[in-house]
Amino acid sequence: MPLLGITASRIAELLASPSPGVPAYRWLAEGLQLLIADGRIPSGYALPSERRLTESLAVSRTTVTKAYSVLGEAGFLTARQGSGHLATLPAGSRHLGVGGALLPDGEVAEDFLDLTCAASRAPAGTAEAYAAAVAKLPRYLAGTGYATGGLPELRELIAARYAERGLPTTPDQIMVVSGALAGVSLAVRALTRPGQPVLVETPSYPNAIDAVRRSGARLIPLPVEPTGWDPELTTATIETTKPAAAVMILDFHNPTGSLMPDAQRASLATALRRAGTVAIIDETMLEVRLDDPPTPLPLAAYLSRCILVGSSSKSHWGGLRTGWLRVPRALLPRLLQARIADDLGAPFLEQLVLTEMLSHSAALHPERRDELRAARKVMTDRLPEAIPGASWVVPAGGLSLWVGLPAARASQLAIAAQKVGLLISPGPQFAATHGLERFIRLPYKDPAPAIVEAMSRLGRAWRSQQELPSSTRGQRPRSVVA
Numbered sequence: 366m367p368l369l370g371i372t373a374s375r376i377a378e379l380l381a382s383p384s385p386g387v388p389a390y391r392w393l394a395e396g397l398q399l400l401i402a403d404g405r406i407p408s409g410y411a412l413p414s415e416r417r418l419t420e421s422l423a424v425s426r427t428t429v430t431k432a433y434s435v436l437g438e439a440g441f442l443t444a445r446q447g448s449g450h451l452a453t454l455p456a457g458s459r460h461l462g463v464g465g466a467l468l469p470d471g472e473v474a475e476d477f478l479d480l481t482c483a484a485s486r487a488p489a490g491t492a493e494a495y496a497a498a499v500a501k502l503p504r505y506l507a508g509t510g511y512a513t514g515g516l517p518e519l520r521e522l523i524a525a526r527y528a529e530r531g532l533p534t535t536p537d538q539i540m541v542v543s544g545a546l547a548g549v550s551l552a553v554r555a556l557t558r559p560g561q562p563v564l565v566e567t568p569s570y571p572n573a574i575d576a577v578r579r580s581g582a583r584l585i586p587l588p589v590e591p592t593g594w595d596p597e598l599t600t601a602t603i604e605t606t607k608p609a610a611a612v613m614i615l616d617f618h619n620p621t622g623s624l625m626p627d628a629q630r631a632s633l634a635t636a637l638r639r640a641g642t643v644a645i646i647d648e649t650m651l652e653v654r655l656d657d658p659p660t661p662l663p664l665a666a667y668l669s670r671c672i673l674v675g676s677s678s679k680s681h682w683g684g685l686r687t688g689w690l691r692v693p694r695a696l697l698p699r700l701l702q703a704r705i706a707d708d709l710g711a712p713f714l715e716q717l718v719l720t721e722m723l724s725h726s727a728a729l730h731p732e733r734r735d736e737l738r739a740a741r742k743v744m745t746d747r748l749p750e751a752i753p754g755a756s757w758v759v760p761a762g763g764l765s766l767w768v769g770l771p772a773a774r775a776s777q778l779a780i781a782a783q784k785v786g787l788l789i790s791p792g793p794q795f796a797a798t799h800g801l802e803r804f805i806r807l808p809y810k811d812p813a814p815a816i817v818e819a820m821s822r823l824g825r826a827w828r829s830q831q832e833l834p835s836s837t838r839g840q841r842p843r844s845v846v847a
């Protein structure tokens with residue numbers, strides 16, 4: 366079997382710039398170690414020859430030899446007769462792939478603070494909604510239990526919510542699915558063919574990027590800054606690449622928290638229409654409004670070939686595993702056909718629970734909103750002390766801060782944080798292709814005292830990683846789930 370390998374030029378792209386005062390071999394060894402530990406150079410991949418890497422990085426041969434030797438001693442590289450050097454993980458490493466949060470409880474010590482998941486506990490009234498749903502269940506038991514598009518009463522409530530937002534919608538345009546991620550994945554598979562270009566934001570919600578990648582699409586990354594989208598770049602990217610689909614988060618974008626204003630939505634829609642691109646807009650964070658910014662229209666009000674993806678995971682609870690698609694009528698047959706191959710429909714009980722919840726309110730529970738605002742304030746008050754020089758834009762909604770670091774050391778910081786009992790997500794986990802080592806995402810979904818403790822541990826981790834480099838043997842940042 367031919368050996369899989371990573372090219373020297375790709376390594377040059379992935380490595381962060383050298384830090385002043387750090388010897389070149391150490392910069393290279395640490396950089397490669399992070400890439401291997403982070404899975405961006407997968408274990409078992411061949412590394413380029415010393416000569417190739419020397420040329421590509423414009424460093425001396427001794428630098429590369431020494432870096433490879435340091436990596437070998439740390440267990441991140443093995444020399445193979447005839448096949449050069451292979452990336453490896455030291456014995457005892459844990460593989461926390463996507464879905465790390467689904468690992469058994471014992472995987473993370475109890476006193477760890479986990480800031481890798483931007484999701485909240487269930488709001489007050491959830492158990493009561495389940496009880497009410499169970500009470501209603503008997504009237505459905507005489508049927509087959511298959512309702513591919515979803516329960517009619519739930520679809521009606523969801524359609525009415527779009528009408529309230531200025532987008533007339535009929536219940537037959539709503540398809541209930543098992544969460545927004547399942548919805549994004551279904552839409553991408555139904556509407557694109559492997560090999561076609563699909564635009565994704567970078568940074569973006571990692572599991573959606575992964576879903577697009579797994580569909581076989583060619584990823585077209587569109588940068589999103591902490592301040593939001595650059596309209597000219599957005600239009601130019603769409604015009605040049607003519608993507609088959611564009612998967613975007615316009616409402617409290619995860620992770621930046623940006624909210625795309627109406628004027629930008631109008632010009633985005635124009636560019637997408639001209640390019641013949643179908644938009645798949647993930648509105649998962651829509652109801653997590655913490656301040657009172659203007660409420661832009663849904664993109665589908667500007668663009669007919671637009672699928673809106675909704676979810677109850679952030680407005681209500683992730684455990685419902687219930688989301689939905691709002692589909693333009695012309696695309697419904699393709700979506701339904703693709704969906705049948707998936708799962709034939711969502712579970713009844715959870716749909717009844719959501720019906721119960723939505724009939725009270727589609728919005729975030731007011732108590733939850735207050736808690737999140739308070740937690741966001743505690744976090745922004747403490748961050749300057751934890752990481753002097755850190756920067757951020759306070760989002761008007763969503764569940765996390767996208768924090769700019771004064772140095773490109775996010776993966777290193779995540780590993781150092783793990784050592785002091787704090788799990789955080791480094792920027793590269795949100796990148797469509799590579800980079801973002803200058804950012805971390807910090808969700809403020811925990812009560813204020815936990816955030817105070819988390820910021821204190823973050824400060825310790827930041828200071829310790831500056832004195833580094835200690836060995837990152839056997840450790841890697843935990844995957845993002847929400």
Ligand SMILES: Cc1ncc(COP(=O)(O)O)c(C=O)c1O
Nearest residue numbers: 544545546570619649676678847
């Ligand atoms: C933008 C975005 N899309 C989708 C999801 C997953 O949503 P669901 O739980 O409905 O599958 C998340 C979860 O954090 C998210 O932030």
